[in-house]
Structures are given as structure tokens and as C-alpha cells.
Amino acid sequence: MDGRVGVERERAGRPGANWDELRVFTWKVLIVALIGGLLFVGWQVADALLLVFAGVLLAILLLRATGGVRGLTGLSQAPAFGIVLVVLAAVTVAGFWFMGSTLAAQFSQLSDQLSAGIKQLPEEVRSQITDGSLSTALISRLRTAATGLMTFLADVVVVVFAGIYLAASPGLYRRGLVLLVPPSGHDRAHEVLDATGEALWKWLIGQLISMALVGMLTYAALLTLGMPAALALAVVAAALEFIPLIGPILAAMPAILIGFAVGPTTALWVAGAYLLIQQVEGNLIQPLVQKKVVSLPPVITIAAVVAAGTLFGVMGLFLAAPLAVVTLVLVNFLYVRDSLGERPRFPD
Template sequence: MSATLSSRKAAAALRTAARVSAEALLVALMAGVALWIVGRMWSVVWPLVVALFLTTLTWPLTRFLRRHGWPPAVAAGAVTVSFVLLVAGIVALIAVPVASQSGELSRGVVEGIQRLREWAAGPPLNIGEDEISGALDTAMARVQDSVGSMVTAVATGVGTVFSGLVTAFLALFLMFFFLKDGPRFVPWLTRQLPGRLAVDVPVVVERSWYTLGAFVRSQAFVGILDAVLIGLGLWILDVPLVLPLAVLTFVSAFVPIVGALFAGLVAVLIALVSNGVTDALIVLAVIVVVQQLEGNVFQPMIQSRGLGLHAAVVLLAVTLGGSLAGIVGSLLAVPVAALVAVVWNYLREQLGEDSPEPESDEAPAPVPVTS
């Protein structure tokens, strides 16, 4: 009797495992199809994502103006124009001092190359002048042989820059409409959905909007922290262009991995050509320490608090996103993980024994209305 009962339990367990496995495979298949569709529509999805990020930064000011009697279109237009002027001012803040000292920096680069040649000619390398010249001639020959590849790379770079400009303009237009018509989106969405979806989907949309805002604010705080710490180190070492480098560090904090590497490289290069090798190495050490603190301490702690995610989840999400989609994957990994957590928590609330009715007392997400 016990053997028969045991076999029945085993068969039931196998059927349950098979059903769960089939359902998991179906969910994975649908997720793969959704990602494929997003990839095919990426030229539209990416400006939309950028516009949402920009809207989370500018929505508090727009909300303040609207509450003080400004018409929605006027408030959205004023905030959008102010944002564009702010970005242009930041670019000018970085470009003008660099251009004014470009001559000094170029002379410093030439002197640095000459020092490098003198160092290579002395002990312990003892590389002769003929060998250095031969190496330079070989490098020039390789450059000449690869002119076609360089032209192709330049053309690709020009296309990338043009695509980036188109994305930026489209994102700004979308941001304006999000700021203008956003509060009408959730009521409109409620009227379009049938039955229980008219309650559940708007609540998830609102919670996702608050989570996205928390991500952008936490990333901005991390960028300010990096800019202050690295700028302080540059100021102590009396490196020129401290303010532009600090602004560049803040802006690059929104682009994972590559942004930090680019800002650090610029800072080390300027320290090298202006202050010498010793200060350049010190700047490099400061940047490495700050970046390690940011990636392993500040960013996981701040984002885990603002997004409701554990620090280990943040680290794993960034690692997985970077391995799957590179820089863009690293940028979107944390907010995507936070949005998945929002949906999961809401499902747990609704599937619980005593699930409360969803309520909302905040302004809805600023996204556009389509009638």
C-alpha cells in the first residue's frame, strides 16, 4: 500500500514539475519575444526612455509652476527651454576654459612626449633614438595603410553623432509633451481598460513612475558626490580646469562605465600635462578610489534605499545588464530591476489573503495622451 501511495505522489510531483517547467518556458519565450520587439523598435524606444529620464528631473519644477497658476503648456515650455539653456551653459562651462588653455595644454602634451622619449632612451630601457624613430615610422606606415579603415570609422562616428542628435531632439520634444499632458494620462488609461485592469494597471504605472524618479534622483546624488570628491582632490593638487572637470564628472555619472573612464582619463591627462607625472598618478589614485567607493558602496546603498532593492541586487543587475546589452544595459539595468520589483510587490499584495484596495494620492506620471 505504501509503495502504491509513494508512486502516486511521485507521479503527481512529476506532473506538477512538468507543468511549472512548461509555464516557465512559456514566460521565458514571451519575454524573449518582447525583448526582440523592443530591439526592432529601438530607434523609437530609446528616445522615449531618455525623455522619461529627463522628465523625472524636470517634473518637480513643472509641478511647482502648475500649482502656482501657470498653464500646462507654458510651464512645460518654460521648463524645457530652461533645461536646454542649462545644458548649453554646462557645455560652455566645460568647452570655453579648455579652449582658452588649449595652447598651453598642447605644448604640455608635446613636452610630455619629449620627456617620455628621453626617459625611454635612458636606463633601464636604453632605447636608442634610431629605434624610437623606427618605431614612429612603423606606426606612421600602419596608419597610412589603414586609411580606408579610418575613413570608415570616421563615417561611422559621424553617423553615430547624427543619430545622437536626432535622439536628443526627439527626446526633448517628448519631454515637453510629457510635462504638458502627463497628469491626464492615468485617467485616460483608466477609461481605456476593462474591468479590474482599469484599477490595477494605473496603480502599477504610478508606482513605476515614482520608482523611476527615485532612480534618477539617486543617480544625480551619486554624480554630485563624485564631482565634489574628485573636484576637491584636483583643487588640492592645484590642477587647472577644476570646475569643468567636476561638471564633466557629474554629467558622466549618468553613463555607467564609459562615462567614469572618460572623465577620469581627461582629468589624468590634464594633470599630466600641467602638473607632471607625480600629480597625474595621485589624480589617478583619487579617481580609482572614488570610483570604487561609488560602485561598491555609495551607489548600491543609495539606490537600494530609494528603489527598495538590496545592494547585492543592484550590483547583480548592473553586471547582468552590462553583459547583455553593454553600456545601455548597464544604464537601464537598475531601473528595469526596480520596475520588475514594483510589479512583483503589487502582485503579492493582490494575491495575499487580505489584499487592500489600491489607492493613489499623488500626481500621475507625466506621459502623453493619445485620443
């Protein structure tokens, strides 16, 4: 015992021991400072990072479509990718050509019907609309909405080009991510990237199926009820289905307001129709879709929507679910598997 104490005192008394401890401490401080600096920079450019992440989702769709074309035609990657882009461009142009005028008329009708719905509100509310304070606030909100629309269109352009560039050279960006990891972890990095891409693809497929079915059911229900602007409302319902939990509620609000313009009874039928569609989506469509795709636990979905919406606003709401998918994959592979030694349980 006395010998061990003497050795420790001898080591502590050496000048080199104090220098080594200081160097280790300095490196730890620098690493913590670097991580903090990266987090601060990431927070400052969060909107740009979210746009890039949305581009990753688009790139996954393009790459899967390219893989399907290659399987059917036997072409190499570049020609197959070119065919996918040409087909998508043609479908987009054809959709605007045949449906653009109809949708424009529908959304114009939607605006008129919303104005008519406001007139059905109680007298106290309508009287406030006629005075200067609320009308000024409404004009200000309309200007803000117009600015937001232009920003949204610019963001869409960024996402489209980011998705195309990522899908055109996926190996380049994949190698860049892997190089950020020490050489001993390259194999695990490839494994995690493969699992993340597969999970996002399965989640996207399930989400797109749900959006399409909700849009069709909404359109059929509103046509049956004789609602004006049924197509525009169905498009809104399908688009907002991308936002878990909150999206269906936001989609129902303009429809119910327009229902009041037709009549209180119609508004009640519209509310019931939206509620029924969500019950069908949650209890029939989702269970069938989830057999083949990735589904998120409800509590995690709620937490992701609240957190992403609070931190990143509207864009965070739209990307909350796929961000939660990525987080679950990382936790399962890097913590559950590597730290706890158990089999990853997500994605199933």
C-alpha cells in the same frame, strides 16, 4: 465510480467537446504567437523604445518641477509647465553663453593633453602608432566617433521632444497604458504606474545629487594637483557617474593618461584621487542620499549593467539602472504582492 467514468466517456464522445478543446488550443497558440511577435518587434525597435524611456525620465523631472512651481505660485498645470520650460531654456542658453567657450577650450586642451599622454607611452606602442596599420585604424575610429557624436546629438533632440510632449499631456499617455489592461485591472495598473513614477523620481534625485558632488570633488582634486583641462575632466566624471560601476572607471582613464603627460608621479596621484572620490561617494555620499531616495542592490545593479550593455550597447549602459528600477517595481507589485500575497519591498 463506474457512473463517473461513463459521464466522462459521454462528454468525450460529444462532437462539441472536441471543438471546444480545439478552439481553446487555437487561442493559446495565437496568444503565444502574438507575444512572440511583439517581442520580435520590440527587439527590432529597441533603440527607439530606449529613447522613449529616456524621454519618460525627462518627463518625470519636468512634471516634478512643474509641481513645485504650482505649489509656490498657485498656478494651474499649463502656465506652470510653461514657466518650467522657459526657465530651463534660459538656463541652458545662459550656460552655453557663459561656459560654452570655456568648456570648448577645456575640451580642446583635453585633446592636446591626451596626445601628449600618448607620447609618454612605451616606445613599442608609440612606434605602432606611426605605422600605417594602426594609424589607419585610429582614423577609422575617429570617423566612427564623429558619426556616433552626430547620432548622439540626434538622440538627445528626440529625448527632449519626447520628454516635453509626455510631460505636457501625461494623462493622455497614462490612460493609453491603462487601456491595455482588462477593466478589472485598471486600479492596479494606476497603482503600479504611481509606484513606478515615484521610484524613478527618487532614483533620479539620488543620481543627480551623486553626479553633482562627484563632479565638484573631481574638479577640486584636479585643480589641487595642477592638472590641465580640469573642468572638462570633471564634466566627464559627472556625466559618466550616471553609469553605475563602469562609469567611474571610464572617467578615470583619460585623466590618468593626461597625468602621464605631466609625469608618472602625477598620474599616480590622479589615480589615487579618483579612487578616493569613489570611496567617498560609495561610503559617505550614497548612504546619506539613500535615506531619502531609492537605491538598487549591488548585485542587481551589476546584472542590469551587464545585461543592458550587452543587449543595447552604450545606450543600454546609461539606462541600465532606471530599467532595473522599473523591473523591480513590476516584480514586487505583480509577483510578490499579487502572486505570493506578501507586502512589496521595493521601493522602500
